[in-house]
Amino acid sequence: MLTPEFRVERDRERCIACQVCVRQCANDVHVYDTDDDWVSSDEAACVGCHRCMTLCPTHALTIRRTPRDFRANANWSADRINGIYKQAETGGILLTGMGCDQPYPIYFDHLLLNASQVTNPSIDPLREPMELRTYIGRKPDRVEVTLGANGVELQTQIGPQLKLETPIMFSAMSYGSISYNACQSLARAAEASGILYNTGEGGLHPSLYQYGPYTIAQVASGRFGVHSEYLKTAAALEIKIGQGAKPGIGGHLPGEKVTAEISATRMIPEGTDALSPAPHHDIYSIEDLRQLIFALKEATDYQKPVGVKVAAVHHIVPIASGIARAGADYIAVDGLRGGTGAAPTVIRNNVGIPIELAIAAIDSRLREEGIRNQISLIAAGSIRNSGDVVKIIALGADAVYIGTAALVALGCHLCQKCYTGKCNWGIATQDPYLTKRLNPNLGYLRLNNLIRAWSMEIKEMLGGMGINAIESLRGNRDHLRGVGLNATELDALGVKVAGWA
Amino acid sequence: MSALRIDANGLHYRELNARLREVVTDARVTHIDLDNVYGQRYLGTDLHRAVQIDIHGTPGNDLAAFMDGPRIIVHGNAQDGCGNTMNGGEIIIHGSAGDVTGHSMRGGKIWVRDNVGYRVGIHMKEYLETHPTIVIGGTAQHFLGEYMAGGVLVVMGLNLAPGERHIANFVGTGMHGGKMYLRGEVDDYQLGKGVGRVPLDDADHILLHTLATEYAALFGVDVQTIFSQPFVKLAPLSLRPYGRLYAY
Numbered sequence: 232m233l234t235p236e237f238r239v240e241r242d243r244e245r246c247i248a249c250q251v252c253v254r255q256c257a258n259d260v261h262v263y264d265t266d267d268d269w270v271s272s273d274e275a276a277c278v279g280c281h282r283c284m285t286l287c288p289t290h291a292l293t294i295r296r297t298p299r300d301f302r303a304n305a306n307w308s309a310d311r312i313n314g315i316y317k318q319a320e321t322g323g324i325l326l327t328g329m330g331c332d333q334p335y336p337i338y339f340d341h342l343l344l345n346a347s348q349v350t351n352p353s354i355d356p357l358r359e360p361m362e363l364r365t366y367i368g369r370k371p372d373r374v375e376v377t378l379g380a381n382g383v384e385l386q387t388q389i390g391p392q393l394k395l396e397t398p399i400m401f402s403a404m405s406y407g408s409i410s411y412n413a414c415q416s417l418a419r420a421a422e423a424s425g426i427l428y429n430t431g432e433g434g435l436h437p438s439l440y441q442y443g444p445y446t447i448a449q450v451a452s453g454r455f456g457v458h459s460e461y462l463k464t465a466a467a468l469e470i471k472i473g474q475g476a477k478p479g480i481g482g483h484l485p486g487e488k489v490t491a492e493i494s495a496t497r498m499i500p501e502g503t504d505a506l507s508p509a510p511h512h513d514i515y516s517i518e519d520l521r522q523l524i525f526a527l528k529e530a531t532d533y534q535k536p537v538g539v540k541v542a543a544v545h546h547i548v549p550i551a552s553g554i555a556r557a558g559a560d561y562i563a564v565d566g567l568r569g570g571t572g573a574a575p576t577v578i579r580n581n582v583g584i585p586i587e588l589a590i591a592a593i594d595s596r597l598r599e600e601g602i603r604n605q606i607s608l609i610a611a612g613s614i615r616n617s618g619d620v621v622k623i624i625a626l627g628a629d630a631v632y633i634g635t636a637a638l639v640a641l642g643c644h645l646c647q648k649c650y651t652g653k654c655n656w657g658i659a660t661q662d663p664y665l666t667k668r669l670n671p672n673l674g675y676l677r678l679n680n681l682i683r684a685w686s687m688e689i690k691e692m693l694g695g696m697g698i699n700a701i702e703s704l705r706g707n708r709d710h711l712r713g714v715g716l717n718a719t720e721l722d723a724l725g726v727k728v729a730g731w732a
Numbered sequence: 733m734s735a736l737r738i739d740a741n742g743l744h745y746r747e748l749n750a751r752l753r754e755v756v757t758d759a760r761v762t763h764i765d766l767d768n769v770y771g772q773r774y775l776g777t778d779l780h781r782a783v784q785i786d787i788h789g790t791p792g793n794d795l796a797a798f799m800d801g802p803r804i805i806v807h808g809n810a811q812d813g814c815g816n817t818m819n820g821g822e823i824i825i826h827g828s829a830g831d832v833t834g835h836s837m838r839g840g841k842i843w844v845r846d847n848v849g850y851r852v853g854i855h856m857k858e859y860l861e862t863h864p865t866i867v868i869g870g871t872a873q874h875f876l877g878e879y880m881a882g883g884v885l886v887v888m889g890l891n892l893a894p895g896e897r898h899i900a901n902f903v904g905t906g907m908h909g910g911k912m913y914l915r916g917e918v919d920d921y922q923l924g925k926g927v928g929r930v931p932l933d934d935a936d937h938i939l940l941h942t943l944a945t946e947y948a949a950l951f952g953v954d955v956q957t958i959f960s961q962p963f964v965k966l967a968p969l970s971l972r973p974y975g976r977l978y979a980y
Contacts, residue, residue, distance in 0.1 A: 323979030453855065454817050454836035459780060459800040483974050498838065498859040499881060504908055504972050508879055512854045513813050513832045522773070522793055526816065529749055529774040530798040651980065 232316040235274035238297045239283075245291035246270060252283035252292060257653040257665055280646040282655035314576070325576040328649030328659065330476055330568040330613050330635055333580050337568075338587035338720070339619045343729055345710040346695040353697050356690035362700035363686055365630050367467075367607040368392035368536045368560045390560060391536045393447075393467055395630060396425030397686040398701055399620060401678075402565075402611050402634030403449055403471065403540065405431030407484050407493050407505070408572030408649070410666040413641060413658045416674030418442035423675060424682040429632070430456075432471055432482070432507060434496040440464045447538070450527065452481060453507035455497040459530075467536040467560075468527050470520070472511070475569025475586070475612040476579045478542030481509040483573075488652055490661050521557035528558075536560035543567065543589035543612065544582075551593040555606040563632060564589050566612025570635040572659055573650035586612035587626060591724045594627020594706050603706075617688035626724065627706040640681040641674050736761055741768035745792065748772050756783050771811070776802045782821070793830075796823050799840070812849065815842045818864070824950055828870070837864040837883065845951045846870040846891065851878060856910060858882025867943050869951065871916075876900045877966075878924065881909040886943055888958060889916035903927065904966055906974075912966040913940060915958070923966065930967045 239260065248270050252261040258276040261283060263269075277294065284292045299309040314325050347353040354361070368390055375386040401417045408431060415438075421428040422445045429447040434456015439446070448465030450457050462468060473479060484493075484505035494501040514520050520539065527537045538561035539554045541547065547564060554562045566586025571579065590610045597603040610623045611632035620631050639645070642656040649659035657668035693701065696710055704710065712729035713721045721728055736755055740748050748766075755761050756779050766775070769789030776785055776796040784803045787795075790811065796804055797816040805824045812830035815823055820839040831849035834842050839862035847870035854875065856864050864883035870891045877885050889898055897917040904912055905924025912927075913936070923929075932940075944958040 317979050321979035324977055326978045326980065450817075454838075454857075457798075457817055457836070458819050458838060459798065462798065483977070486972055494859070498862075499857050500859065500909065503881065504974060506855075506879055506881070506906065506908065506974065508855065508906075512851050512878070513816055513835050522813065526774055526777065526794045526797040526813075529745075529777045532753065532778055 232320075233275075233313055234300070235277060235297055237274055237277040237279045238295050239272040239274050239277060240293040240295060241270070241272060242291045242293075245289040247289055247291075249288060251286050251288060255282050255286055255655060257655050257660070257662065278646045278648040278651075278653075279644075280648070280655045281644045285644075326573055326650045327576040327579055327647050328570075328572055328574070329645055329647045330570040331579050331583075332647070335567065335585065337613075338585055338716075338724065339615070339622055341713055341715050341720075342587070342622050342724070342726065343712050343714060344618070344621060344625075344692060344696070345712070347697040351697045354694040354699050356687075356694045359694075359699065361690040361693060362702070363397045363689060365395045365398040365701060366392040367395065367538075367609070367630060369606060370604040372604060391467075391534055393427060393536055393561075394425075395427065397682060397689070398624060398628075398630035399682055399685060400426050400447070400609070400630060400632050401428035401637050402570075402632035403429035403431040403447075403469070403474075404572070404634055404638075405433030405449075406436055406496050407431075407433040407488060407661070409638075409658055410654075410660055410669060411436060411492065412666050412669040412671045412674065413638070414439060415671040416641060416669065416678055417637065418445065419671065419675035420678030420682065421445035423679045426682065427466060429469065430465070433484075433493070433505075434498060435461050435464065436492070436496045449540070450523075451507055452509070452511045453505060455499065455505060455507075458498065462527070462530055465535065467538060468531065469538045469540050469563065470511075470514075470523055470527070470559075471540045472514070472520075473542035473544075473565070474540070474571060475542045475565030475567055475583055476571030477574040478544050478578075478583050479509060480575070480578055482507040488661060493661065517553035517557050520554065520559075524558050538563055538607075538609070540565065540611075542569070542582075543584045543586055545584065547584070547589050548592045548596045551606075551608075552596055552600060552602070555597060555602050559606060561607035561609055561629075562593075563609040563611055564593065565632075566610070568613035569611055570613070570638075571649075586610050586614075587623065588720075588723055590623055590628050591626045591708075591726075595725055598706070617685035617692070620685060621689055621692050621704065622711060624701065624704050625707050625711050626726075627708075629705060636681070637678055640677045641669060735763040735765065737765045737767060739767050740770070740772060740789070743772065745772040745774055749774055749777065752776070752785075753778060756781060776804050776821070796821065799823075810844075815840070815866075818842075820862070826951070831873075834864065834866045834885075837866070838862060839864050841865045842867070843947060843950055844868045844870070848872045851875040853877045853880060853883075853885045853912075855879040855881060856883040856885065858910060865943070867947050869947060869953070871898050872900050874899075874901045875903075875905065877904045877910075877912050878902065878906055880904060880907040880912065880968075883910045884939065884943075885910065885912045886940070886963075887912075887914050888944075888947070889914070889961075890953065890958065892916050898922065904968070907966070907968045908970070908972070909968060911936070913963045914966065915961050915963045918964060926969050927966050928969045930965050932963060932965050936963075936965055 417428040432451030443464040451471040539559045540563040543566045567583040607629040610628035654660040771792035773792035794813040800819040803822040809827035810829040815834045817836045828846040833852045850873040867886045904927035948955040
C-alpha cells in the first residue's frame with residue numbers, strides 16, 4: 232500500500248545516459264537499458280539522499296518529495312498512515328536514523344544573543360587575543376598557590392583535564408554505525424583541530440590507536456572492545472548510560488553488519504548480533520555508577536577523566552547532580568534531537584527533553600548546590616551551527632558534542648536511512664563499494680574546516696559581546712534574550728524576554 | 733624476594749591499590765599475601781602481569797575489574813562485581829561470590845567453590861582464542877548467563893540435596909553465544925527465552941572433565957562426586973535472538 236516517497240525527475244534533454252546515477256545508487260533506483268541506451272528510474276526504493284542528483288554531471292536529475300495523494304488531514308499525516316501500512320505488513324518496530332525530525336519547539340531559535348553598543352566596547356578578534364581554550368574535568372573548590380623562588384607555584388592538586396582548543400568535540404559514533412573512513416576522518420580532524428572525538432560503544436580499531444590523545448573511549452552496557460589496551464590508549468573514558476535519540480533502550484547491531492573488521496574491533500565473533508542491554512547490569516543506582524567510575528579510575532591509575540553520558544530525560548537535573556557527586560569528571564547530556572544510526576521511530580520522536588532546557592536546569596541546580604565546579608557539562612543533541620554553540624554555553628554548558636553536524640560536513644544529506652547500511656555517501660555503511668566514496672584525506676579536512684569556521688564565528692560573537700574568553704560566557708544568561716516564549720519557558724531557561732534590560 | 737605480605741588493615745582501597753601497583757613494578761615479586769582485607773574494592777585491577785595475590789579476609793566490590801594477568805585467591809567470600817569486564821587472569825574463591833560475578837567477562841577464569849548471586853556471567857563474550865570461563869561449585873540466583881555471547885559457564889550444584897532443583901529463573905535470557913552447563917535438576921520454566929537444552933558431545937565431555945578435575949584439585953573435592961550426576965547443556969537457539977523485531 233506504500234507509494235514512493237520521492238519522485239525522480241530526469242530531464243531527457245540533459246541526460247546523456249552516462250550511468251553515474253546507476254552506479255551511485257545503492258538502492259538500485261536507476262536502471263540502464265543497454266539495448267535502448269536509456270536510463271530509467273524506479274522511485275519505490277528512493278530514500279531521498281540526493282547522491283545521484285549531486286553527482287549527475289549534466290544536472291539532469293531532480294529528486295522531489297512525492298505530493299501525497301491522501302486527503303488533507305491535520306491529524307493523520309502521511310507519515311503516520313504510511314507507518315501503519317508498513318507495520319501491518321511486517322509486524323515490526325519502525326526504525327529510523329538521525330535525530331528527531333518532529334516539529335517540537337527548537338529553543339535555540341527563540342533565543343537571541345547580545346552585543347555591545349556604545350556603553351562597552353566590542354572586541355575585534357582579528358586584532359586582539361580571544362580565548363576559546365576549554366578544559367574538561369573536575370575543578371577544585373579553591374586554588375592555593377605559594378610564592379617560591381620560581382614565582383607563583385600551584386599547590387592544589389588538580390585532577391586530570393582534557394584540553395580543547397575550541398569548546399567543540401565530535402560526538403560518540405561507533406565503528407559499525409559509521410564506516411572506518413568516517414571514523415578515521417573524525418580522529419584525524421580531532422588531532423588537527425586540537426579537540427577530541429569519541430569512539431562510541433564499538434571499540435577502537437587498532438590503526439586508530441595513534442590518535443589516542445584525541446580519543447574518548449566509551450564503556451557502554453555491552454562493554455564491546457573494552458580491554459586494557461583500549462582503556463590505556465584513550466585520553467578519557469566515558470560511561471555511556473544513554474543517548475538522546477533512544478533514552479532508556481539498548482542497541483542491536485544486527486549480525487550481518489558484524490563483518491570481520493567490526494568483529495575484530497568489538498571483539499565478538501563475526502556475524503553474531505552485538506547486543507547492548509538497556510541498562511548496565513552492574514549499574515542500578517548512583518552508588519553503582521560511582522563504583523564503575525572508580526573502577527575505571529583504578530584501571531587507569533587516576534590519569535584520565537571519566538565522564539558519563541546520559542540522555543536528557545525528565546529527571547535529568549537530580550540525575551546530573553548524582554553523577555557529579557558520584558565522582559565523574561564530566562557529564563555529557565544528549566537532548567531530544569540527538570542523532571543515531573538506528574532507533575525505533577516512536578522512541579526517537581517521543582522520548583526525552585530538548586537540550587536547551589536540560590542544560591539550563593542542570594547548570595542552575597549544580598550552582599545552587601555549590602558543585603558546578605566539580606564537573607564539566609557537555610551539551611549534545613543537535614548543535615547545528617556556531618550560534619547554537621554560543622547559546623548553549625551561555626545557558627551553562629562547558630562544551631558541545633557534535634554528531635549530525637560533523638556527518639553533514641562529511642556529506643550526509645539527512646535521509647534518515649542510516650539503519651539500512653546502504654548509505655550512498657559512504658558514511659553509515661560497511662559496504663566497501665560505498666565506504667570508499669568517503670576519502671578520509673578530504674573528510675578530515677572538511678571537518679577541520681568546519682571546526683575552524685565555527686571557532687572564528689564564536690570569536691566574532693564573543694567579541695561583539697565585549698567578551699574575550701569563552702570562560703566568561705559560560706552560564707552567562709544575561710547575554711541571552713527570549714522571543715516567542717511563555718513566562719514558564721523563560722523561567723526554565725533562566726532568560727529574560729527580549730526588550731527587558 | 734618473591735613473596736610479600738601487605739597488611740591491608742585500615743588502608744583505603746586507593747592506598748592499597750597504589751601499594752599493589754608499586755610492588756608489582758618489581759619483576760621479582762611473584763606472590764603477594766594481603767592480610768586483613770576488609771571490603772577494599774578493585775583489588776588486582778591495574779596490575780597487568782601474572783602475579784599471585786592471596787587475599788585473607790573479604791575483598792570488596794569489583795574485585796579484579798578489568799583485570800589482565802594476575803591470579804587472585806580469595807580465602808573467604810567475594811562481594812559483588814567480581815571479575816567485572818575482566819580480560820585475563822584467574823580468580824579462585826574459597827567461598828561464595830556476590831551479584832554480577834563475571835559481568836561482560838572477556839577472558840580468564842573464575843572459580844567459585846560455593847554459590848553466586850544474581851546476574852552472574854551476564855554478557856560474557858569470547859573472541860578468537862580468548863574464552864572466559866566461570867565454574868561455580870554450588871548454585872546461582874536468577875538471570876544466570878543473561879545476554880551471554882560467548883565463553884563457558886558451569887554451575888555444578890554440588891551443595892544441592894538429591895532431587896533439589898537449581899533456584900535460578902530466567903537462565904540465559906537473550907543468550908546468543910557460548911555454552912552453559914548445569915549439573916543437577918533444572919525445569920524448562922526456569923530457562924529464559926531463546927535458550928534450549930542440547931545433547932552433550934565429546935568436546936563437551938572433555939571440557940567438563942578438564943574443568944571438573946581442576947575444580948576438584950583446587951577445592952579438594954572428589955571428581956567422582958562431580959560426575960555422580962549428569963550435566964545439562966544449554967545453548968542459544970539462535971545467534972539472532974532479536975532478528976525479527978524491526979520493519980525495514
